[in-house]
Amino acid sequence: MPVPFTVRQLTPQEAEAAVPALARILVDCVEGGASVGFMLPLTLERAEGFWAGVAAGVAAGQRLLLMAEGDSGEALGTVQVVLAQPENQPHRGDISKMLVRRSARGRGVGQALMRAAERAAIAHGKSLLVLDTASDAAERLYAREGWVRVGVVPDFALLPEGPPCDTVFFYKRLAATPAWPGRPA
Numbered sequence: 001m002p003v004p005f006t007v008r009q010l011t012p013q014e015a016e017a018a019v020p021a022l023a024r025i026l027v028d029c030v031e032g033g034a035s036v037g038f039m040l041p042l043t044l045e046r047a048e049g050f051w052a053g054v055a056a057g058v059a060a061g062q063r064l065l066l067m068a069e070g071d072s073g074e075a076l077g078t079v080q081v082v083l084a085q086p087e088n089q090p091h092r093g094d095i096s097k098m099l100v101r102r103s104a105r106g107r108g109v110g111q112a113l114m115r116a117a118e119r120a121a122i123a124h125g126k127s128l129l130v131l132d133t134a135s136d137a138a139e140r141l142y143a144r145e146g147w148v149r150v151g152v153v154p155d156f157a158l159l160p161e162g163p164p165c166d167t168v169f170f171y172k173r174l175a176a177t178p179a180w181p182g183r184p185a
Contacts, residue, residue, distance in 0.1 A: 023047035
C-alpha cells in the first residue's frame with residue numbers, strides 16, 4: 001500500500017529549518033550511488049553546509065526549494081528550481097538536486113516533486129526548464145513526464161565511489177514562448 005505524502009514549496013524560514021532533514025536525504029542518496037555533485041564519504045556536516053547554502057539561495061530569491069513529506073512529517077525527497085539565470089535567459093530555470101530517499105522510491109514521490117517543480121517554475125515566469133542526470137531510473141521518469149532528451153556527454157561526472165559516468169541532458173517547454181524584446185511576434 002502506498003505511503004501518503006505531500007509536496008510543498010518551502011519558505012526561506014522552512015528551508016533553513018529543513019537543513020538537517022535535507023542533509024540526511026542527500027547522504028542517503030549519495031551512499032546509494034547518486035552522482036549529484038558529492039563524493040564518498042559524505043558527512044552530515046558537509047551535507048548540512050550544502051543545504052544551508054541552498055536555504056540562503058531561497059532567501060535571496062535565487063531558487064525554489066520543494067520537499068516531499070510523509071504523513072508523519074518525515075522528509076522523503078526534494079527538488080530545486082534555480083531561478084537565477086543570465087540576463088539573456090530570464091525565461092529559463094534549472095532543475096537541481098532531485099533526490100528521493102531510497103526507502104521512498106517507487107511510490108510516485110519523484111513524479112510528484114517534478115510536477116510541483118514545473119508548476120512552481122511557471123508561477124515564477126519560467127517557460128523552459130533544463131536538467132541533467134546520470135541515473136537510468138531518473139531518465140525513465142523524465143521521459144514519462146514529457147522531458148526531451150538532448151543527448152549524452154560521456155564521462156561528464158564521477159560516481160560517489162570514483163568511476164566516471166555519462167550524463168544525459170533534458171529540457172521541457174512549460175508554456176508558449178514569450179515575446180521577448182526584439183523578437184518578432
